[in-house]
Amino acid sequence: MRLVIAKCSVDYVGRLKAHLPLAVRLLLVKADGSVLVHSDGGSYKPLNWMSPPATLRIVSPDDVELEDGVISQWIVKSTKADEQLIINIYEELHESSHDLGVDPGLIKDGVEADLQRLLAEQIELLGVGFTLIRREYFTAIGPVDILARDSAGATVAIELKRRGDIDGVEQLTRYLELLNRDPLLAPVRGIFAAQQIKPQAKTLANDRGIECKTLDYDAMRGVDDSASRLF
Known part of the structure; x- marks a missing residue:
């Protein structure tokens, strides 16, 4: 560098x-x-x-x-x-x-890493017809958690958090600005996904045209079978 x-x-x-x-x-x-x-x-x-x-x-x-x-x-x-x-x-x-050598990559929090893996395996949770492009899609400012295509073939960037706040929306906004410069990917829209999303983060995401998605971690792991519950 x-x-x-x-x-x-x-x-x-x-x-x-x-x-x-x-x-x-x-x-x-x-x-x-x-x-x-x-x-x-x-x-x-x-x-x-x-x-x-x-x-x-x-x-x-x-x-x-x-x-x-x-x-x-x-x-x-x-x-x-x-x-x-x-x-x-x-x-x-x-x-x-400076020669920084080969970077080992970002080691995510256990739950965030599991969320990423599970959502990549269950990408249809984002919508019918969604397909995975790849996990950890590299950009010059960091890796996008998941890059996918929706049923219309449009590119979608997904940022994952355990608890979604304004910083996560800002992070996804920066990724979208960069990805939309690539004519092979543009137009790229964003989905902000988390187990919990703060109201302020939802407001900011909606203002920027970013969709919010709340994830049920236990259901994704198969621990909580919602069909067997009375409530």
């Missing part, structure tokens, strides 16, 4: 245009080809990014004519879609590279 702290401006050019004015930011270049632009706030969500597969080309004023004060320009192009990040660097404050 390459880390660069620099005074820079950033322009995204694709289906829409976005501009980050001049400021000091952290630039991350990962081994998978993704490039992420971070500020010192906003938690772990990048201000902008380019998902892999992508190519990075760095040019200097000796190569091409750049704006006054720009010491180098990063041109990050997606190899799957017609979009790019253009990062103009005015001052570089720090640079380092």
